[in-house]
Amino acid sequence: TILILDFGSQYSHLITRRCRELNVYAELMPCTVLLKDISFKPKGIILSGSPYSVYDSDAPHVDPAVFELGVPILGICYGLQEIAWNLKGEVTRCDNREYGYAAIQINRFGNGDGNSTVDALFEDLGDEMQVWMSHGDQLQKLPPDFHVIGHTQTAPFAAIAHDSKPIYGIQFHPEVTHSLKGREVISRFVINICGCRTNWTMQEFIGKEIARIRDICGPKGRVIGAVSGGVDSTVAAKLMHEAIGDRFHAIMVDNGVLRLNEAKQVEHMLKENLGVNLTIVDASELFLSRLDGIDDPEQKRKIIGNTFIHVFEAEASKIDAAVNEEEKKSGEEAKGKGKIEWLLQGTLYPDVIESISFKGPSATIKTHHNVGGLLKDMKLKLIEPLRELFKDEVRALGRLLSIPEPLVKRHPFPGPGLAIRILGPVTREQVKILQQADDIYIEEIRKANLYDQISQAFAVLLPVKAVGVMGDKRTYEQVIALRAVTSEDFMTADWYVFPADVLRRISSRITNEVSGINRVTYDISSKPPATVEWL
Numbered sequence: 433t434i435l436i437l438d439f440g441s442q443y444s445h446l447i448t449r450r451c452r453e454l455n456v457y458a459e460l461m462p463c464t465v466l467l468k469d470i471s472f473k474p475k476g477i478i479l480s481g482s483p484y485s486v487y488d489s490d491a492p493h494v495d496p497a498v499f500e501l502g503v504p505i506l507g508i509c510y511g512l513q514e515i516a517w518n519l520k521g522e523v524t525r526c527d528n529r530e531y532g533y534a535a536i537q538i539n540r541f542g543n544g545d546g547n548s549t550v551d552a553l554f555e556d557l558g559d560e561m562q563v564w565m566s567h568g569d570q571l572q573k574l575p576p577d578f579h580v581i582g583h584t585q586t587a588p589f590a591a592i593a594h595d596s597k598p599i600y601g602i603q604f605h606p607e608v609t610h611s612l613k614g615r616e617v618i619s620r621f622v623i624n625i626c627g628c629r630t631n632w633t634m635q636e637f638i639g640k641e642i643a644r645i646r647d648i649c650g651p652k653g654r655v656i657g658a659v660s661g662g663v664d665s666t667v668a669a670k671l672m673h674e675a676i677g678d679r680f681h682a683i684m685v686d687n688g689v690l691r692l693n694e695a696k697q698v699e700h701m702l703k704e705n706l707g708v709n710l711t712i713v714d715a716s717e718l719f720l721s722r723l724d725g726i727d728d729p730e731q732k733r734k735i736i737g738n739t740f741i742h743v744f745e746a747e748a749s750k751i752d753a754a755v756n757e758e759e760k761k762s763g764e765e766a767k768g769k770g771k772i773e774w775l776l777q778g779t780l781y782p783d784v785i786e787s788i789s790f791k792g793p794s795a796t797i798k799t800h801h802n803v804g805g806l807l808k809d810m811k812l813k814l815i816e817p818l819r820e821l822f823k824d825e826v827r828a829l830g831r832l833l834s835i836p837e838p839l840v841k842r843h844p845f846p847g848p849g850l851a852i853r854i855l856g857p858v859t860r861e862q863v864k865i866l867q868q869a870d871d872i873y874i875e876e877i878r879k880a881n882l883y884d885q886i887s888q889a890f891a892v893l894l895p896v897k898a899v900g901v902m903g904d905k906r907t908y909e910q911v912i913a914l915r916a917v918t919s920e921d922f923m924t925a926d927w928y929v930f931p932a933d934v935l936r937r938i939s940s941r942i943t944n945e946v947s948g949i950n951r952v953t954y955d956i957s958s959k960p961p962a963t964v965e966w967l
């Protein structure tokens with residue numbers, strides 16, 4: 433394992449990604465973590481960049497034990513300055529701030545046979561590299577026993593290496609794709625210098641994770657989990673099923689604000705295709721009655737989140753009771769109060785990173801509804817098989833678990849569903865209108881083969897009325913707004929540029945086929961300043 437210590441750079445998670453792409457397992461932890469609190473011994477440590485300057489009074493610093501551990505260290509940008517700060521070099525704010533591309537000239541010291549520790553980081557990478565810089569500070573004086581292994585026109589110490597210990601610092605960011613040989617630099621460090629084995633593969637992960645789940649649950653343990661039809665919950669459910677079969681109980685709550693035929697499709701996929709032990713609870717009446725007359729987006733989210741918890745808990749108790757009954761009948765003694773001890777959560781690595789950041793979680797713009805609240809009352813222990821994975825790793829895992837490609841590539845769908853895509857109060861009629869419009873929209877996107885180019889597409893129902901004409905009659909009906917965005921991580925997003933004929937077809941079908949709609953508009957706002965969802 434490579435330990436990456438995060439000083440708050442926007443690129444820190446990319447370092448983790450790059451290591452894993454090399455099939456080397458890497459974990460990101462806050463820079464303030466103490467080595468004595470870590471359960472594994474890393475084979476190497478990478479110090480990330482940071483928005484701070486090492487001389488800021490509140491600048492974050494690593495546990496000095498990092499330099500005593502004897503494993504290779506690579507400092508990137510701020511990480512380089514942190515190494516210098518610890519090992520008595522000098523860093524100053526420089527006049528020539530560098531942002532963007534730079535050419536780095538490589539200096540070599542060994543005899544060219546590649547054995548020198550000093551040369552190992554850039555071994556076989558030529559004499560010059562295009563790299564990406566983004567820094568205000570730079571090194572002014574080398575720490576004792578260090579060599580300069582690379583310089584640019586403005587940064588005389590753009591890359592440094594210790595004379596005999598495997599400690600390296602680089603001013604540029606090898607983790608961003610703009611640094612053309614960045615991947616190779618990371619590979620030199622984690623594979624050649626740290627000697628990591630390249631055995632982090634999804635196939636390997638499945639085997640280990642199934643064994644871990646079986647071990648945790650024991651021969652009888654039961655797990656419940658909510659499924660939504662999205663990628664994460666489907667992959668997590670399938671993995672649980674592979675591990676413990678029908679002792680995993682999936683629950684799908686129909687909250688009345690799902691997409692057209694969604695509950696049926698999820699049932700078909702999970703139960704029939706994937707063999708998962710699934711119960712569907714139709715609680716649409718309850719949700720819609722609680723949403724009655726509610727206009728405020730945050731209130732909608734709260735109501736849906738809380739109602740979800742009630743419904744889920746009630747269903748879980750029913751399953752628990754049924755399991756107890758069955759086991760009693762079959763002569764097995766029911767031990768303890770409940771048979772279900774575990775709750776499956778589809779937590780992904782970015783959520784974990786967010787919650788461990790030393791800066792604390794970022795400001796909440798919208799409260800995302802998840803099932804975290806369940807734990808308090810149900811006294812269930814958490815099981816999170818995806819917590820080490822990034823989204824595209826979950827997709828790769830899904831493919832290996834034979835989850836069909838369209839599901840693996842499905843756009844995200846928010847927990848509060850269509851309730852946050854219907855502006856104003858949510859009623860059955862409004863839900864029906866939006867379901868139909870959304871279904872046509874997505875169908876046409878698929879037909880035009882554009883679904884995979886778009887990160888998320890959906891329709892929004894605007895409860896304003898506009899005048900139109902149909903036949904000889906004047907109409908006065910509601911408006912549908914279409915949204916389609918491309919995005920890496922949904923923190924920022926850009927609106928998607930449709931071919932005009934596709935938009936024309938969609939608009940014509942919606943106004944013709946969906947009664948209650950006589951006008952369609954396309955949302956051309958990016959995030960920021962807009963958000964992806966309208967509420």
Ligand code: XMP
Nearest residue numbers: 798799800801844846847848922963964965
């Ligand atoms: P925003 O609207 O915040 O959306 O730009 C970013 C991504 O998050 C999804 N989203 C939600 N997901 N519960 C969810 O599970 C929510 O309350 C929620 N609100 C937004 C949104 O669909 C997009 O993918």
